[in-house]
Amino acid sequence: MSVDAAHLSTALSAPVRHETGATKTATGAFGRRLAVLALRQGSMAVFIGVLVYFSIAAPYFFTVGNIGNVLGQSAIAGVLAIGLTIVIIAGGSNVVTGGIDLSLAANMGLSAAVYASLLQAGQGDAVAIIGALGTGLVIGAINAAAITLAGIVPLLATLAVMNVVAGLELVLTQNTVVPASSDFLSAVSASGPFGIPVLAYVLLGFAALVAALVQYTPLGLRLYAVGEFPEAARAAGLRVKLFISGAFLASGLCGGFAGILSVSYLSGSTTGAGDMLLPVVVTALLGTVFSRRLVPTIGGTLLATLFVSSLINGFQLLNISSTLVSGVQGLLILLVVSATTLLQRKGNQ
Amino acid sequence: MATSVVWNEADDIIRLSDIVKRFGGAQALSGASLAVRRGTVHGLVGQNGAGKSTLIKLLAGLHAADEGVIEIDGTAYASLSPQQVEHLGIHFIHQDRLLVPTFTVGEALFLGREPRIPGTPFLDRKRMRQTSAEILDRYFGLRLPHSALIGELTAAEKQIVQITRALLDNPKILVFDEPTAALVRREAELLFTLIRRLRDEGITILYISHYLSEIVDLCDTVTVLRNGRDVATLPVKKTSAKEIGALMVNRDIAELYPKPKVLPGRPFLELDGLGLANRYADVSLTLHRGEVLGLTGLVGSGAKELLRTLFGLETATAGTVAIEGETVFSASPAAATAKRLALVPEDRRRDGVALDLTVSENTTLASLDRFGRAGLLDKGAEKRQARELIERLQIKTDSADALVRTLSGGNQQKVAIAKWLSRQSEIYLLDEPSVGVDIAAKVEIYTLIGELAARGAAVIVLSSDIDELLGITDRVLVFFRGRITREFISAETSPDQVLAELTGANETLRHVG
Numbered sequence: 001m002s003v004d005a006a007h008l009s010t011a012l013s014a015p016v017r018h019e020t021g022a023t024k025t026a027t028g029a030f031g032r033r034l035a036v037l038a039l040r041q042g043s044m045a046v047f048i049g050v051l052v053y054f055s056i057a058a059p060y061f062f063t064v065g066n067i068g069n070v071l072g073q074s075a076i077a078g079v080l081a082i083g084l085t086i087v088i089i090a091g092g093s094n095v096v097t098g099g100i101d102l103s104l105a106a107n108m109g110l111s112a113a114v115y116a117s118l119l120q121a122g123q124g125d126a127v128a129i130i131g132a133l134g135t136g137l138v139i140g141a142i143n144a145a146a147i148t149l150a151g152i153v154p155l156l157a158t159l160a161v162m163n164v165v166a167g168l169e170l171v172l173t174q175n176t177v178v179p180a181s182s183d184f185l186s187a188v189s190a191s192g193p194f195g196i197p198v199l200a201y202v203l204l205g206f207a208a209l210v211a212a213l214v215q216y217t218p219l220g221l222r223l224y225a226v227g228e229f230p231e232a233a234r235a236a237g238l239r240v241k242l243f244i245s246g247a248f249l250a251s252g253l254c255g256g257f258a259g260i261l262s263v264s265y266l267s268g269s270t271t272g273a274g275d276m277l278l279p280v281v282v283t284a285l286l287g288t289v290f291s292r293r294l295v296p297t298i299g300g301t302l303l304a305t306l307f308v309s310s311l312i313n314g315f316q317l318l319n320i321s322s323t324l325v326s327g328v329q330g331l332l333i334l335l336v337v338s339a340t341t342l343l344q345r346k347g348n349q
Numbered sequence: 350m351a352t353s354v355v356w357n358e359a360d361d362i363i364r365l366s367d368i369v370k371r372f373g374g375a376q377a378l379s380g381a382s383l384a385v386r387r388g389t390v391h392g393l394v395g396q397n398g399a400g401k402s403t404l405i406k407l408l409a410g411l412h413a414a415d416e417g418v419i420e421i422d423g424t425a426y427a428s429l430s431p432q433q434v435e436h437l438g439i440h441f442i443h444q445d446r447l448l449v450p451t452f453t454v455g456e457a458l459f460l461g462r463e464p465r466i467p468g469t470p471f472l473d474r475k476r477m478r479q480t481s482a483e484i485l486d487r488y489f490g491l492r493l494p495h496s497a498l499i500g501e502l503t504a505a506e507k508q509i510v511q512i513t514r515a516l517l518d519n520p521k522i523l524v525f526d527e528p529t530a531a532l533v534r535r536e537a538e539l540l541f542t543l544i545r546r547l548r549d550e551g552i553t554i555l556y557i558s559h560y561l562s563e564i565v566d567l568c569d570t571v572t573v574l575r576n577g578r579d580v581a582t583l584p585v586k587k588t589s590a591k592e593i594g595a596l597m598v599n600r601d602i603a604e605l606y607p608k609p610k611v612l613p614g615r616p617f618l619e620l621d622g623l624g625l626a627n628r629y630a631d632v633s634l635t636l637h638r639g640e641v642l643g644l645t646g647l648v649g650s651g652a653k654e655l656l657r658t659l660f661g662l663e664t665a666t667a668g669t670v671a672i673e674g675e676t677v678f679s680a681s682p683a684a685a686t687a688k689r690l691a692l693v694p695e696d697r698r699r700d701g702v703a704l705d706l707t708v709s710e711n712t713t714l715a716s717l718d719r720f721g722r723a724g725l726l727d728k729g730a731e732k733r734q735a736r737e738l739i740e741r742l743q744i745k746t747d748s749a750d751a752l753v754r755t756l757s758g759g760n761q762q763k764v765a766i767a768k769w770l771s772r773q774s775e776i777y778l779l780d781e782p783s784v785g786v787d788i789a790a791k792v793e794i795y796t797l798i799g800e801l802a803a804r805g806a807a808v809i810v811l812s813s814d815i816d817e818l819l820g821i822t823d824r825v826l827v828f829f830r831g832r833i834t835r836e837f838i839s840a841e842t843s844p845d846q847v848l849a850e851l852t853g854a855n856e857t858l859r860h861v862g
Contacts, residue, residue: 033501216471218463225449225460232447236461237435293451293498 036294039339043289047307054314061310061317065195071204072197074309076258076265077276078302079203080104081283082210083254085301088284089214090247091154092227093296095337099227099244100154101251103139103162104258104280109273110169111135111259116180116269117172125184132263133256139165140252144245166274179268188264199261203305206257211298223247224295282329283308285336294340308332361420362387362522362553363408368417370403377403379577380417385522385570390544390554392564392585395574396597396813401557404574405526408555409441410434422521438521442511442528450500455481457499458514484513489543505536512543523547524555529563530649541567559647561590561852573597594848598815606792606820609799613823614638617673617807618659618776624667628654629831632668636776636807641798643818643839644811645851646828652811653695655828656778659809660692661685672776686715688776691769693762695780701765702753709735709749711764716772738767742797759790766797777801777808783817795821815844815851827851 055062084101091099111132118128139161146157192198214220225233226243233240263269286307287300312325363385370378378400385391395401406412407419413428420426421437429437448457455477464473464480478495485491489509499507508528515523525544529537544567548554558564564571565585572582573596581596618636623629629651636642646652657663659670661679669676672688679685682692694700702711712735713720720731735749742763746756753764762782769777779798783791798821801808812818818825818839825837827850835850 212471218465218470218472221452221456221460221463221472225452228451229447229449232449232457233460235443235447237432238461292496295451 035343036292039289039294039343040292043286047303050307050314051310054310054317058314058317061314066313066317068191068194068196068200070306070309070313071200072265073313074305075197075199075203076108076261077279077283077309078305079206079254079258079261080108080276080280081287081301081305082207082298083251083258084280084284085287085296085298086210086214086223086254087154087247087251088227088296089220090223090227090244092230093288093340095341096155097153099247100158100281101143101248102155102158102277102281103143103165104251104255105273105276106162106165106169107136107139107252107255108258108262108276109269109271110139110165110172111256112262112266112269112273113169113173113178113259115260115263116178119180119182120178125182129260132259133253136252136254136256136259137249138252139255140249143252144248147248148241148245162274162277169271169273173269173271175271177268177270180263181267185264185267188261189267199265202261203302207298207302211302214298228295278326278329278333279308279312282332282336285333285340288340289336294343360386362422363555364418364420365404365408366418366420368404368407368419369415370400370407370412371415376577378407378414381574381578383572383579384582385553385555387553388548388551389569390548390556390567392568392571393555393557393574394559394561394564394571394593394597396815399574399597400577401574402526405441405524405557408434408439408524435518438519439524440515440518440520440522441524441526442508442515443526448499448507448510448514450498452499453478453495454485454493454497454499454502454510457510458484458517462517481513485509489513503536505532505539508532508540520552522553522555524557526557527559528556529558529560537563559852561593561849564593565590590852591845591849594852595845598844598848606795606817609803611639611641611799611802613640614805615673619671619674620668621671622668623655623658623665623670625651625654625658625663626666628663629828630667632833634826634833636809638775638805638807639802640824641802641808641810641822643822643825644809644828645813645815645818645825645847647851649830650828651831652828653780656692656780656809656811659685659776659778660690662692686772686774689774690776690778691715691766691772691774692778693765693769693780693782695784697758697762697765702761702768704754705752707750708739708744708746708753708756708764711753712738712767712771715768715774719771734771735767738770742767742770743793757786757790759786759793762786762790762794763797766794766801775806777806779808779810781812782810783812783814791817815847819844819847829853 051062060066083104087099087101089099093099114135115128115132118131119125123131143154143158143161146152146161147154150157188198188202190198192201214223222233222238223243225236226238226240230240233243262273283304284296284301286304287302288294288296290300290303291297308329311328312322315322315325361384363383365381365383368378368381369376381400381404383393383404393401393404403412407414408429410429410431410433418425418427419429421439426433449460452460455474458481459477464476465471466473482493482495485493491506491509493502493506499510502510512523528540532540541563544554544556556564556568568585570582571585571588571593573580573593575597583593614637616635617638620632620634623632632655634642644652644655654663658665659679661681661684664680670679671677677688679688679690685692698704703714706714709732713731717726720727720734722730732749738744739746739749744756744763744767745760753761756764766777782798783794786794795817798808798810810818810822819842820839822839825839825842825847826833827835827837827847829851837847
């Protein structure tokens with residue numbers, strides 16, 4: 001890295017004065033900033049407001065035990081949402097043509113089934129882990145190929161892959177529960193330090209690792225450039241398709257990883273993994289409102305994961321029908337996507 | 350090939366010789382040459398379609414030449430790849446600024462060559478921030494808040510960021526493609542000062558612009574392209590904007606314009622002080638029945654926006670529009686068509702016709718209520734109308750049931766006009782009506798425009814082809830930076846007069862404040 005201002009001093013010996021209001025940014029930017037601020041602060045306020053309400057209405061809500069519970073329960077969705085976030089970063093946040101991976105939940109289901117089936121077949125945890133991660137990676141590779149080689153939009157490509165994967169899971173498990181137990185699985189689903197589930201630590205650790213990679217390395221910066229403005233990325237010498245493929249591989253891997261966590265959490269592989277899709281999409285989209293630039297970030301996604309899980313947990317504690325949760329999640333998607341789309345459109349004017 | 354100045358060849362950093370480039374049947378370049386002397390600012394001008402952008406894309410490695418040689422710094426290349434171009438130290442400052450809007454200035458500057466915190470894989474954001482702030486302040490006097498995002502900068506600020514990005518790579522050659530298109534005058538002056546300084550420090554500049562006044566101000570040498578070849582390379586000191594303009598204009602096809610003599614009738618459309626914020630201001634004109642009025646102007650001059658306003662696609666922010674003395678307010682295309690206005694848009698394949706409908710369906714598309722019978726479509730009446738129009742406009746099609754997609758460009762354009770004839774529209778707004786059609790079809794379209802006027806309609810033609818415009822209109826209004834700066838009587842005007850006005854060659858530049 002030898003880029004610095006040194007050679008510029010020969011190119012330009014004296015400054016050219018920029019007279020036109022040097023510190024003034026474009027008109028309209030202020031209004032947009034204000035709206036973004038309102039959206040962010042508003043979301044935070046709603047988040048905190050909901051937590052306070054639950055704490056008052058259901059005193060058990062705000063206890064170390066329950067918070068640990070929430071974290072543990074959200075581990076699987078959180079890992080999937082982090083995978084989806086990577087894809088949205090690299091594919092762009094346009095809801096129709098941008099990055100999305102609908103196959104993530106089904107991927108988790110199949111990976112879990114592979115893991116449980118391998119244990120049933122007498123294999124050890126190491127083989128099962130490789131099997132589950134490998135399954136996720138292959139699914140990611142198929143997505144990547146369909147999108148970058150065949151040129152299908154991610155929304156459609158991953159929808160197709162989702163159905164194929166869900167079908168494979170049915171074939172493998174005959175639509176039944178495949179129980180699985182091992183020392184490793186028990187260790188992961190156990191309670192860790194401070195009585196908080198190990199799964200909670202796994203989520204936090206994983207989020208920290210991916211956040212370091214995505215928010216703090218050149219790789220991450222380039223990933224954002226590819227998603228936000230592919231032409232600019234190309235002009236900067238980046239190989240756009242390579243980054244997009246990489247993002248889908250990473251997301252596939254997240255699916256496999258979430259599969260392992262789910263086998264541990266549920267002591268086996270169960271059907272109905274597809275139900276996980278909606279909360280994961282809500283989480284990843286909701287995460288964007290926690291960022292100043294209204295872009296997906298790993299930190300924002302982690303916050304959103306906790307919000308969505310608290311919501312589900314709070315509803316349970318208050319004995320509100322769980323069928324309502326789906327409706328609330330659908331509403332959240334509509335709200336978040338309209339707000340960010342409107343603001344982005346305003347920003348582009 | 351008519352190079353009137355011969356340089357010592359060793360001094361040329363870029364030499365493009367006898368370049369030929371075809372796209373399908375169309376010949377974009379037919380033996381163009383360009384020699385740029387080291388350490389100079391070299392202008393490149395030409396009308397739309399003269400081959401400027403093709404030549405630049407060849408230099409950028411985006412196209413490969415069919416014939417000819419490219420020499421950079423004394424080495425000959427059959428073709429270049431974008432990577433090679435960058436390696437050779439050639440950088441492009443694009444019209445559309447390629448910067449990620451959600452990035453900070455530091456991130457945008459260093460994308461692709463990010464500094465890392467020593468000994469870690471992590472971005473050195475502090476260094477990115479400090480270095481970029483330091484460079485921008487020291488060399489451009491530009492101070493931006495640390496957190497400023499690219500999307501929040503003005504066009505001029507973005508351009509400075511883009512130039513800085515190129516400078517970080519220590520370039521030998523900088524190519525500016527219409528850099529002032531989005532700048533106001535003061536910002537453009539700043540850019541010129543900067544370009545001269547870069548030249549004085551030894552960087553060679555290739556400068557492409559429509560504004561001839563800029564070329565004369567800024568460049569040392571200018572090459573004029575016309576019809577895919579270079580017609581002259583001149584030292585700017587020994588020429589003038591008018592002479593350059595005259596060289597750009599094509600004089601070969603002047604006899605193409607059959608213009609019937611129509612005496613203008615009663616005033617039909619009257620605009621008084623019409624304005625659209627930041628686009629154009631103070632447009633007043635009267636259009637008579639039987640009159641063909643020409644509009645022309647560079648991209649962003651406001652001419653196209655005026656047509657869009659008249660058709661209800663934009664809402665005027667000042668002034669009034671009156672049709673036959675009655676003030677009208679067209680807030681939507683539906684309201685405009687009801688007032689007998691018709692727009693034939695520039696991109697006819699996208700906006701002008703429905704490619705996958707038949708000729709018959711297209712011709713009646715804007716007037717379907719005339720063909721209804723008890724809520725159903727009277728297919729017989731529709732077809733009779735279509736046949737009549739096919740006959741009248743001499744649309745070359747196998748039948749009224751052929752898909753419009755199968756027609757030639759010129760015939761598609763006739764269908765786009767037929768749609769409004771069926772609607773009995775009387776004020777025709779034609780946006781670049783002959784773009785992309787062959788010469789024979791052009792003449793047919795011109796004849797059709799003449800017929801419309803002869804039948805008492807009023808026609809406004811917006812075109813960037815000045816020969817065409819003078820050939821088919823009665824009057825031509827020139828837009829420059831948002832205002833009508835000049836009115837010409839077509840029959841008494843030569844193309845270079847219009848071009849000089851259009852490009853601001855004999856203007857002190859004006860713009861809408």
